Amino acid sequence: MNNLALKAIIALIQLIIGLAVMLFVPAWTLDYWQAWVYLFVFAISVLIIFVYLYKNDLKLLERRLERTEKEKSQKGIQFYIFMAYISLFMISSLDHRWGWSNVCVIVVVLGDFLVGLGYFIIYLVLKENSFAATTITTHPGQKVITTGPYAIIRHPMYAGALILILGTPLALGSWVGEVLFVAIASLLVWRQLEEEKFLFESLPGYKEYSHQVKYRLIPLIW
Numbered sequence: 001m002n003n004l005a006l007k008a009i010i011a012l013i014q015l016i017i018g019l020a021v022m023l024f025v026p027a028w029t030l031d032y033w034q035a036w037v038y039l040f041v042f043a044i045s046v047l048i049i050f051v052y053l054y055k056n057d058l059k060l061l062e063r064r065l066e067r068t069e070k071e072k073s074q075k076g077i078q079f080y081i082f083m084a085y086i087s088l089f090m091i092s093s094l095d096h097r098w099g100w101s102n103v104c105v106i107v108v109v110l111g112d113f114l115v116g117l118g119y120f121i122i123y124l125v126l127k128e129n130s131f132a133a134t135t136i137t138t139h140p141g142q143k144v145i146t147t148g149p150y151a152i153i154r155h156p157m158y159a160g161a162l163i164l165i166l167g168t169p170l171a172l173g174s175w176v177g178e179v180l181f182v183a184i185a186s187l188l189v190w191r192q193l194e195e196e197k198f199l200f201e202s203l204p205g206y207k208e209y210s211h212q213v214k215y216r217l218i219p220l221i222w
Contacts, residue, residue: 004062008050011065016043026093034108034173041112045119063133074136077191084184092169092177101175111170118164124149125157132157136195144205153215158192
């Protein structure tokens with residue numbers, strides 16, 4: 001096992017443990033089947049992506065593990081997204097603890113489906129774009145990707161993230177948590193717009209691509 005694989009495994013374990021803490025500590029119980037199902041969907045989705053990258057694209061795996069933004073403005077946006085994301089889990093779990101919401105099983109299953117769909121879209125993006133780093137930057141030899149999900153919208157990674165974030169509170173049995181979706185969606189749109197400014201300036205051919213594919217996140221809408 002090389003250092004990159006070890007680093008990725010450690011990061012994966014940390015993610016799962018961190019998520020478990022955010023789900024079960026605010027709920028103050030392990031009797032929270034929605035959280036167990038969500039944790040399973042999350043772990044399987046992330047594991048599939050890790051295995052694919054490890055077998056097929058080690059450079060992209062390394063880029064995905066690098067999470068430190070270089071631009072000060074992006075560091076701020078990244079921090080706000082991180083805090084809102086944590087709040088999403090904690091409020092949804094507190095909702096379970098205090099019984100604020102009454103979410104039926106069908107809606108919970110729909111939420112888990114949306115989470116899985118979001119990760120599936122992210123998986124398709126990573127298969128198509130070897131330069132899909134977690135930070136806003138460009139790399140030597142990087143080119144505009146126009147195939148796969150990029151033929152439909154310009155930022156499919158963000159679209160996948162929005163879908164899984166929309167599904168998360170539902171999967172955890174919380175209507176209240178959806179309030180945080182609005183905040184996170186606004187922050188992701190802000191980050192996407194800033195990223196697009198950067199790509200217009202730094203990635204040759206991106207301006208032409210933006211004329212070819214008009215929609216950023218939602219086909220036929222925006």
